[in-house]
Amino acid sequence: MSFGVLEGVRKEFLRPGRSVPLAAIEEASFAFEKGELVSLLGPSGCGKTTLLRIIAGLIAKTGGSVRIRGEEVDAPHPDFGFVFQTPNLMPWRNVLENVLFPMEILRRSDGAAKRRALALLEMTGLAEFELARPHQLSGGMQQRVALCRALVHEPALLLMDEPFGALDELTRMEMNDLLLDIRARTQATVVFVTHSIAEAVYLSDQVLVFSRRPARIVEQIRVSLPYPRSAATRYSGAFTALEHRASRALGVLREPAHAT
Amino acid sequence: MRPDRAAGERWKRVVYPPLGIALALALWHWICVQFSLSTTVLPKPGLVLAAALERRDLIAAEFWVTLKETVYGFGLALALGVPIAVAITASKTLNLMFSPILIALQSVPKVALAPILLVWLGTGIESKLAIAWLVAFFPIVVDTAAGLQSTPRELLELARSLRASRWQVFSKVQFPAALPYIVTGSKVAVTLAVIGAVIGEFVGSSEGLGYLLLTATSQIDSPLAFAALFALAALGILAYLAVVAAERLLEPWLPPAADRRD
Numbered sequence: 001m002s003f004g005v006l007e008g009v010r011k012e013f014l015r016p017g018r019s020v021p022l023a024a025i026e027e028a029s030f031a032f033e034k035g036e037l038v039s040l041l042g043p044s045g046c047g048k049t050t051l052l053r054i055i056a057g058l059i060a061k062t063g064g065s066v067r068i069r070g071e072e073v074d075a076p077h078p079d080f081g082f083v084f085q086t087p088n089l090m091p092w093r094n095v096l097e098n099v100l101f102p103m104e105i106l107r108r109s110d111g112a113a114k115r116r117a118l119a120l121l122e123m124t125g126l127a128e129f130e131l132a133r134p135h136q137l138s139g140g141m142q143q144r145v146a147l148c149r150a151l152v153h154e155p156a157l158l159l160m161d162e163p164f165g166a167l168d169e170l171t172r173m174e175m176n177d178l179l180l181d182i183r184a185r186t187q188a189t190v191v192f193v194t195h196s197i198a199e200a201v202y203l204s205d206q207v208l209v210f211s212r213r214p215a216r217i218v219e220q221i222r223v224s225l226p227y228p229r230s231a232a233t234r235y236s237g238a239f240t241a242l243e244h245r246a247s248r249a250l251g252v253l254r255e256p257a258h259a260t
Numbered sequence: 261m262r263p264d265r266a267a268g269e270r271w272k273r274v275v276y277p278p279l280g281i282a283l284a285l286a287l288w289h290w291i292c293v294q295f296s297l298s299t300t301v302l303p304k305p306g307l308v309l310a311a312a313l314e315r316r317d318l319i320a321a322e323f324w325v326t327l328k329e330t331v332y333g334f335g336l337a338l339a340l341g342v343p344i345a346v347a348i349t350a351s352k353t354l355n356l357m358f359s360p361i362l363i364a365l366q367s368v369p370k371v372a373l374a375p376i377l378l379v380w381l382g383t384g385i386e387s388k389l390a391i392a393w394l395v396a397f398f399p400i401v402v403d404t405a406a407g408l409q410s411t412p413r414e415l416l417e418l419a420r421s422l423r424a425s426r427w428q429v430f431s432k433v434q435f436p437a438a439l440p441y442i443v444t445g446s447k448v449a450v451t452l453a454v455i456g457a458v459i460g461e462f463v464g465s466s467e468g469l470g471y472l473l474l475t476a477t478s479q480i481d482s483p484l485a486f487a488a489l490f491a492l493a494a495l496g497i498l499a500y501l502a503v504v505a506a507e508r509l510l511e512p513w514l515p516p517a518a519d520r521r522d
Contacts, residue, residue, distance in 0.1 A: 057421075058421060075423075076421045076423055077421075077423075080421060082417070082418060084414045084417075084418075088412055090433070090436065092436045092437075092512065101418075102418075104428075104432065105419060105422040106422060153422075
């Protein structure tokens with residue numbers, strides 16, 4: 001059986017003063033294997049973030065089922081790591097203390113935890129910055145700290161909500177390579193929300209394209225480009241073809257009317 | 261900025277403020293002389309200084325009394341205000357029950373309560389302390405509650421995703437995130453506590469700088485009244501600086517100055 005299985009997940013929000021609830025997710029069913037990187041690609045506000053929060057157990061679903069390793073998720077699970085759109089570091093803690101926050105909550109903040117935190121900081125190029133305060137770091141560096149914080153407790157599943165969306169293009173591409181590098185080393189399974197077509201194709205084993213709200217999966221794209229991927233991958237014909245396929249599914253690339 | 265220019269700026273910082281004060285005092289003196297004002301209406305600065313030096317023991321004693329009232333009142337406001345803010349933000353029931361009372365109490369002019377408190381607590385330090393506490397209490401409650409309620413949602417979700425206990429969420433996320441707000445509230449509160457103490461002394465007291473000010477004016481001893489006024493200003497500044505010093509000690513806990521509200 002697959003590592004993660006979603007079946008008929010549905011989410012409705014009650015609206016004050018209206019009898020008909022608002023459907024955020026119409027229907028979502030997909031599966032992913034251990035070690036896979038799956039992207040949820042869709043227009044802003046389509047409900048993909050809501051779906052990620054349902055997988056995380058942070059919000060309740062209206063219907064359907066989410067099973068990770070065969071277990072139904074209906075509450076937060078400490079074996080998951082979460083990276084938000086903004087770094088959300090604690091300004092009163094230094095970099096190392098921020099990374100160790102999950103270990104403190106899980107009461108596992110010991111020497112081994114500190115060594116692992118330092119190893120992660122080293123892996124993300126922040127070896128010199130463990131004592132810096134968040135406001136002294138650039139946006140990209142802050143998001144790398146957030147990534148270390150999400151990985152420090154060795155989660156089985158890493159959930160990322162448009163983590164690089166607020167970064168400039170160059171930093172974003174660097175972060176994409178860093179994420180692939182970390183995944184190769186940690187064997188983490190990743191569910192990644194994005195609205196960038198190139199980012200989704202570049203990172204993923206599998207891209208799920210969502211419609212506008214209420215979200216449903218309009219296309220499931222297997223990306224069989226070999227890892228490790230590099231800048232050269234972005235300019236290959238196969239990459240472009242996959243981008244086109246995703247663009248058509250999103251409805252941003254229409255066939256010209258006078259096409260022959 | 262180049263170092264030599266920075267040095268130039270520092271020189272200005274040292275010299276200009278005293279120069280401003282000297283100019284203001286000179287203007288004051290000039291007005292007294294030019295309009296031949298009597299000492300009762302406006303004593304010359306020199307006379308005020310002379311009175312301050314001559315009666316320094318008396319002023320110091322009264323200063324000490326008012327300082328005690330201020331510090332105790334502020335301390336009590338902090339000690340009660342923060343836990344009450346925690347209680348009403350942690351429990352929806354408590355919030356619904358007591359927020360209206362707090363808001364209603366806050367809108368009562370505290371000066372109006374002074375005579376009643378005097379009847380209850382007498383003319384000793386207790387009534388002054390109570391008034392100082394009362395005026396300092398609300399900014400601390402309001403700012404602490406605001407701070408506790410403005411924790412970034414994502415940080416709460418992060419804690420929740422790790423199944424943090426309520427105490428962990430409070431002690432590791434909410435409270436540290438609220439600290440800058442508590443500091444801001446304290447800055448307002450400590451200044452108000454001085455005012456509260458003086459109001460108490462005005463309404464009924466036999467000691468303190470407010471009392472000294474009243475007796476000096478009733479005896480038409482304007483130089484002494486002005487000296488008491490300056491002592492009060494010094495006390496207010498001193499209390500404020502004490503909070504700023506506490507803020508410095510908390511520095512590792514606070515966000516960079518640029519992100520702070522005040």
